[in-house]
Amino acid sequence: MQDLIRRYGVGLTGLMVLLVAFWLLMLVIIPNITLFESSFRPYLPVVEMGGPKDVYSPNNYLKVFDGSVETTILGMTFMVPVHIRTFFLTIWYSVTVTLACFVLAYPVAFYLAKIANPKSVPTLLLLLFVPLWVSEVLRAFAWWIILALKGPLNSLLLSLSLIDKPVRWITDYDAVLIGLVYTYILFMLFPIYNAISSLDTNQIEAAEDLGASRWRIHWRIVLPHSKPGIASGAVMVFMLSAGSLLVPSILGSTTSQWFTQTIQQWMNDALDWNTASAYAFLLLFLCTAFVSLVMWIFRVKLSDIAK
Amino acid sequence: MSAGIDLENVVCDFGDFRAVDHVNVSIKPGEFFSFLGPSGCGKTTILRMISGFTEPTQGIIRIGGQDVRGQRPNQRPTALIFQNLALFPLMTVWENIAFGLEVRGVDKAKRRARADELLRLVDLPGAADKYPSQLSGGQRQRVAIARALAVEPAVMLLDEPLSALDLKLRQHMRAELRAIQKRTGVTFIYITHDQGEALAMSDRVGVMSQGRIQQVADPREIYNNPVNGFVASFVGENNIFDGTVVNPANGMAGYETALGTFRARLGALATGKGVKLFVRPEHTAISLTAAAENSVPVTISEVSFEGSFISIQGKAAGGTTLVAEIRNDGAATVPAIGSAAFMSFDPARAAILPDAETRR
């Protein structure tokens, strides 16, 4: 702060602080507070708002326990409330997306950071970025076309004789997973790439010199070093996947339901913004709790991620 | 346990740049051998070829008589100590040391015991459970040595391991390294651009320039009988005279310069043009009257007292500056600045050598 004032003077510093404060307040804090407040109020006709029925209660939150469906887990059948089922499936598939992103991104990140010729790395990174120039909606639609039953992917696989009849990709959660992995993989790739880049190549060589195999070098040297990068990548991919609405809406099938879609239905179809707010906060809090739990299990600190 | 190393006509090219050029050296088992040369002369490249990180473009490398071409670093009986040590920061000291054993499937209790044993060997007991970041430079050095020794290598390769340490610690670690080498009997190949270090520690030294070996010999030979001007200048100071050889006979020759004709030993390779006369300052005497031969009248221009010796600069005719170093025996008389004197040298202590590096 002192430093800023010395460098830019009181006026400019004041303006900067003001703008940041405005941004935080108007775009982050106030909307969230409004949403949080309304999540505890019942959905009422306009005339009854502020009337005797308009009292705070956790009822909106408790709606997740309504309406049970039969669910089979590990061969056993339970009655599970439908929204809770959606929530757990969202978490489960977001975890799957996160793991898939990690498995795909780690080798690429390692290749870029340690094997590729440093001169060609900027070009490769640029190529990775190119898809981001197209809007997310278009990209999701592109995948919808690619994965269609009579789409390019099936014709390609058929012409290569890798399959003998078209595969139905857009079924259950399959296409959603493919779309989410594609959309968010760079959020995994770059933190890991950064982390591995900062690893001294001599350490890899020292390990090899001491007799370590390729696997052990990764297990004992590269992975532990890149843990913070992996953690921040995983947190981002998980949160973004769980919070994604676009990809599940476009690439979803009749049997797939994402928790964000449920929120959207409360908001757009039921026009009940209060319950929608409650569900949105539920998603936020539970995901945060889940991420914290996983971070605690893997002994990752928040300060590691912020690096 | 320890193995010899033979480099036969080893060449290493990076693109069209030749980093190592037809190097032939035979290093004996249990020897402390140093490669000495200026920055960028290809020392690290040689070490990386021996350890297996770089493949030679041409030539053969043998370790213990066995051709190691095509073997990965983890298959070779060598252990490399990196210039920056490359300790694993996320492992404790003992885990660092035991890493090579962990890789070999030794169980934990045995690894720990061996690590403790090695920590005692390198005189660092009690540091086992610390992390490398909690150690001082010299202590890290010892951990790196212990880590390399843990895999019981036949050959230890050290890439300027002391360059990051301060002078005092460096001198201490020199002796320490030497002692560890003697105790373990492992062949040490040591890389340095510090001539004092190479001369003080090594059984033999290979002096390099621009990818080529200039001379391989024991430290005394390197210092006293350098084969060319590069070696002479790299391992010490010289008074250098420019002139032409006259009347060569029996390994001695006359040398005609603007300051008179001197007599000196004629180096084996000193033929044709581009030869100069090299005399070490400590082999240059100073006197008030002219000596019988090889005597140059000078005017004393600077005297600096260095403690154990006194360095005296004299200006000869034509502006040539000569340096004489005399031992400070407590009674040495030092001529005053501006006074006239003579600097002279023994023909046996002066050498006519090719000025440039020896090319092949």
Ligand SMILES: Nc1ncnc2c1ncn2[C@@H]1O[C@H](COP(=O)(O)OP(=O)(O)OP(=O)(O)O)[C@@H](O)[C@H]1O
């Ligand atoms: N991977 C490489 N690609 C291209 N050139 C290289 C490579 N490695 C080394 N060189 C070049 O080869 C030459 C010798 O390098 P080397 O690292 O062996 O020098 P050095 O004697 O160890 O020097 P220093 O004392 O500075 O460490 C240098 O000119 C360097 O630029």
Ligand SMILES: [Mg+2]
């Ligand atoms: Mg080097």
